[in-house]
Amino acid sequence: MKRLSLKDVAKLAGVAPSTVSxxxxxxxxxxxxSDELADKIRAIVRKSGYQPHQVAVNLRTGQSKILGLxxxxxxxxxxxxxxxxxxxxxxxxxxxxxxxxxxxxxxKGAELINMLSRQQVDGYLITPVAxxxxxxxxxxxxxxxxxxxxxxFPGLPAPHVLIDSYGSVAKxxxxxxxxxxxxxxxxxxxxxxxxxxxRTKAYVDTLKEHGIPQRKKYQLKLPYNLDKxxxxxxxxxxxxxxxxxxxxxxxxxxxxxxxxETFVKLGLNLPKDLAMVCFDDHDLFRLYPPGITVIEQxxxxxxxxxxxxxxxxxxxxxxxxxxxxxxxxxxxxxxxSS
Amino acid sequence: MKRLSLKDVAKLAGVAPSTVSxxxxxxxxxxxxSDELADKIRAIVRKSGYQPHQVAVNLRTGQSKILGLxxxxxxxxxxxxxxxxxxxxxxxxxxxxxxxxxxxxxxKGAELINMLSRQQVDGYLITPVAxxxxxxxxxxxxxxxxxxxxxxFPGLPAPHVLIDSYGSVAKxxxxxxxxxxxxxxxxxxxxxxxxxxxRTKAYVDTLKEHGIPQRKKYQLKLPYNLDKxxxxxxxxxxxxxxxxxxxxxxxxxxxxxxxxETFVKLGLNLPKDLAMVCFDDHDLFRLYPPGITVIEQxxxxxxxxxxxxxxxxxxxxxxxxxxxxxxxxxxxxxxxSS
DNA sequence: CTGAAAGCGCTTACAG
DNA sequence: CTGAAAGCGCTTACAG
Numbered sequence: 130m131k132r133l134s135l136k137d138v139a140k141l142a143g144v145a146p147s148t149v150s151x152x153x154x155x156x157x158x159x160x161x162x163s164d165e166l167a168d169k170i171r172a173i174v175r176k177s178g179y180q181p182h183q184v185a186v187n188l189r190t191g192q193s194k195i196l197g198l199x200x201x202x203x204x205x206x207x208x209x210x211x212x213x214x215x216x217x218x219x220x221x222x223x224x225x226x227x228x229x230x231x232x233x234x235x236x237k238g239a240e241l242i243n244m245l246s247r248q249q250v251d252g253y254l255i256t257p258v259a260x261x262x263x264x265x266x267x268x269x270x271x272x273x274x275x276x277x278x279x280x281x282f283p284g285l286p287a288p289h290v291l292i293d294s295y296g297s298v299a300k301x302x303x304x305x306x307x308x309x310x311x312x313x314x315x316x317x318x319x320x321x322x323x324x325x326x327x328r329t330k331a332y333v334d335t336l337k338e339h340g341i342p343q344r345k346k347y348q349l350k351l352p353y354n355l356d357k358x359x360x361x362x363x364x365x366x367x368x369x370x371x372x373x374x375x376x377x378x379x380x381x382x383x384x385x386x387x388x389x390e391t392f393v394k395l396g397l398n399l400p401k402d403l404a405m406v407c408f409d410d411h412d413l414f415r416l417y418p419p420g421i422t423v424i425e426q427x428x429x430x431x432x433x434x435x436x437x438x439x440x441x442x443x444x445x446x447x448x449x450x451x452x453x454x455x456x457x458x459x460x461x462x463x464x465x466s467s
Numbered sequence: 468m469k470r471l472s473l474k475d476v477a478k479l480a481g482v483a484p485s486t487v488s489x490x491x492x493x494x495x496x497x498x499x500x501s502d503e504l505a506d507k508i509r510a511i512v513r514k515s516g517y518q519p520h521q522v523a524v525n526l527r528t529g530q531s532k533i534l535g536l537x538x539x540x541x542x543x544x545x546x547x548x549x550x551x552x553x554x555x556x557x558x559x560x561x562x563x564x565x566x567x568x569x570x571x572x573x574x575k576g577a578e579l580i581n582m583l584s585r586q587q588v589d590g591y592l593i594t595p596v597a598x599x600x601x602x603x604x605x606x607x608x609x610x611x612x613x614x615x616x617x618x619x620f621p622g623l624p625a626p627h628v629l630i631d632s633y634g635s636v637a638k639x640x641x642x643x644x645x646x647x648x649x650x651x652x653x654x655x656x657x658x659x660x661x662x663x664x665x666r667t668k669a670y671v672d673t674l675k676e677h678g679i680p681q682r683k684k685y686q687l688k689l690p691y692n693l694d695k696x697x698x699x700x701x702x703x704x705x706x707x708x709x710x711x712x713x714x715x716x717x718x719x720x721x722x723x724x725x726x727x728e729t730f731v732k733l734g735l736n737l738p739k740d741l742a743m744v745c746f747d748d749h750d751l752f753r754l755y756p757p758g759i760t761v762i763e764q765x766x767x768x769x770x771x772x773x774x775x776x777x778x779x780x781x782x783x784x785x786x787x788x789x790x791x792x793x794x795x796x797x798x799x800x801x802x803x804s805s
Numbered sequence: 806c807t808g809a810a811a812g813c814g815c816t817t818a819c820a821g
Numbered sequence: 822c823t824g825a826a827a828g829c830g831c832t833t834a835c836a837g
Contacts, residue, residue, distance in 0.1 A: 132609075134813095134814060134815085135814065135815065135816095136814080136815095144823075144824085145823065145824040145825075146814090146815085146816095146824090147816075147817075147823080147824065147825085147826095148822095148823065148824075150815070150816060150817085151816090151817090151823095154816080156817095160822075160823085161822050161823090162822065162823080163822070166822090166823095180581070180584065180585050181585065181814085181815075182526075182585070182587070182813085182814050182815065183585040183586050183587065184522055184525045184526045184531065184586070184587050184813090184814080184815090185526055185813070185814035185815040185816090185829090186814080186815055186816080187522045187815095187829095188520075188522045188523055188526050188813090188814080188815075188829050188830070188831090189814080189815045189816050189817090189828080189829050190815085190816070190829085191829075193522065203547065203550060203551045203554070204544075204547050204548055204551050206542075209541065209542050209547050210542055212541065213541045213542050213568075216541070216567070216568075225565075225567075225582065225586075227563075227565055227566075228564075228565075228566045229554070229563075230551075230554075243518070244563065246518065247518050247519065247520070247521040248521050248522070248563075249520070249521065249522050271470075386750065386754070389754065390754060393754065393756060412724065412750070412751055413750055413751050413754060413755075416724070416727065416728060416731065416751060416755070417751075417754070417755065418731060472829095472830060472831085473830065473831060473832095474830080474831095482807075482808085483807065483808045483809075484808090484830090484831080484832095485807080485808065485809085485810095485832075485833075486806095486807065486808075488831070488832060488833085489807095489832090489833090492832080494833095498806075498807085499806050499807090500806065500807080501806070504806090504807095519830085519831075520829085520830050520831065522829090522830080522831090523813090523829070523830035523831040523832090524830080524831060524832080525813095525831095526813050526814070526815090526829090526830080526831075527812080527813055527830080527831045527832050527833090528813085528831085528832070529813075
């Protein structure tokens with residue numbers, strides 16, 4: 130059962146392949162093909178179950194109608210939800226998404242860009258990791274449509290959309306300070322990316338503004354790929370070294386989960402023994418008694434904005450004021466942990 | 468900055484396009500091209516940054532080296548982790564994955580198969596939902612390589628790999644019965660698929676084997692797309708109607724999460740007020756005190772087996788005994804909830 | 806050893 | 822109104 134080609138359909142209809150092509154692509158009117166003929170051809174197409182060979186169409190038109198989406202981690206809840214929303218947004222413009230993840234490895238990121246460009250994707254959506262700056266710059270030099278999400282490179286004028294990390298963390302810190310906490314720790318990830326640095330900066334600045342003394346040892350920076358046990362051990366030691374801590378701010382949700390696991394293990398009670406605020410929400414934070422106070426990321430807005438930015442570059446959407454650098458506010462959700 | 472074609476590279480090297488093609492495809496020896504020439508060509512290719520136009524290659528060879536993966540839900544943790552493992556397994560054989568989700572909608576599933584076949588994917592990996600039987604049968608009639616995961620259609624001899632639902636649930640039920648529970652409820656999803664029916668059957672059979680009386684009202688079947696509030700309301704009512712329940716078996720992890728939320732809301736204590744076992748693990752179940760007893764799915768094994776089955780169909784892997792219907796054991800993990 | 810040519814399945818100027 | 826022809830960028834039998 131071989132699949133039909135345009136030529137086969139044309140033979141079935143007794144016309145030239147070009148005629149079928151015109152009808153199928155809505156150019157019947159323009160090519161002044163009679164309505165009867167057009168209808169007849171459409172009927173035959175329907176009955177025969179003909180499907181255009183997309184690869185051939187891509188080759189001929191130079192458009193794949195595919196967007197490449199590169200996220201940091203396929204299994205992270207933020208990225209999974211982002212990918213889902215991106216997919217349905219792209220669909221509205223007739224684009225499909227090819228989805229892959231770097232696992233925070235710039236080398237893998239470079240390979241993925243390479244692979245996507247060989248596949249002739251029409252545009253790129255990327256949550257960048259440290260070390261990808263060169264590759265992204267090259268993409269821009271080739272005039273490839275591109276949007277960064279979740280982070281960006283300060284030296285590189287690439288369109289990007291992300292949460293306002295600084296403002297969100299500042300709000301969380303204000304909240305903790307207002308509650309009377311004086312010894313607030315920060316648990317973050319050792320990653321040289323702007324959104325992480327902004328979170329740390331907001332922590333430091335907010336304490337300073339309120340005249341609360343900083344202690345270097347109140348900041349814990351964990352390597353990115355630390356396994357679960359090692360993370361729990363590190364957080365446990367951190368708590369031992371800093372017995373006066375009365376609150377901790379976690380800069381990512383997987384760190385928050387590790388923190389929670391540690392507290393459970395040590396039998397610490399939230400918020401009695403320790404208050405907690407986490408950047409980025411998670412199922413667990415909604416459910417775990419007494420509920421963890423978080424900054425929720427505007428995933429839907431990020432996805433919509435990113436797709437809109439990309440469509441503008443692909444000339445699928447006209448005008449409006451073009452804003453290429455967007456920071457969206459997070460939603461501060463107070464729960465029982467703080 | 469236009470990208471280079473084979474022809475451009477050939478011109479640069481002063482040879483025919485075919486010669487470059489042979490060298491690039493490792494057929495230099497076979498075509499008796501001198502080592503010097505081959506090296507010179509490779510050097511030029513490297514320096515020029517030439518990348519083959521994958522779309523053209525696909526069209527010419529009829530192979531896309533792309534596999535279509537259709538899962539039930541992009542954001543479900545089981546499916547996300549399955550997709551991740553599938554991706555890295557496929558990579559080993561030089562295949563990429565295009566990823567999409569049905570959201571349990573057969574119509575969307577049919578569209579996705581359509582879209583994937585227009586994209587000329589070389590094979591299909593599908594977690595089927597009710598109503599997709601026809602479409603999958605058609606794929607088989609066209610001799611398309613295909614593997615089903617997580618479920619299958621009893622009437623359709625498609626290769627498939629999934630967890631042994633019956634055996635896993637039976638083990639969980641035995642455990643509850645051994646612990647002395649006499650009023651065990653079942654919360655399941657109203658879905659007409661074999662893996663769900665097997666889970667219910669195992670529940671019913673195990674009770675029967677142990678001479679424990681069945682009560683129809685101990686079984687709660689919730690619609691698939693019930694929102695969170697409605698699910699909690701339904702489970703709350705179910706508990707009110709059945710005050711004697713001393714244990715509940717949940718047949719999917721999202722149902723288990725809803726159950727847990729309900730218990731939290733009602734202030735019920737696990738396992739004192741109620742014991743709980745859930746099919747399919749989740750972060751929350753590891754963490755939530757006292758820990759939820761679960762049946763963990765062998766995700767990695769499922770992914771590996773599925774890819775192996777597909778590669779056999781694509782003749783990328785030879786022989787070995789071909790087993791096309793595989794049910795893998797789940798891992799029963801006892802935690803504090805039972 | 807190497808090159809000219811056909812063809813994968815489309816789309817689209819161009820000629821009638 | 823309709824059809825023959827070129828060409829997207831490759832691969833691969835075929836002829837030298």
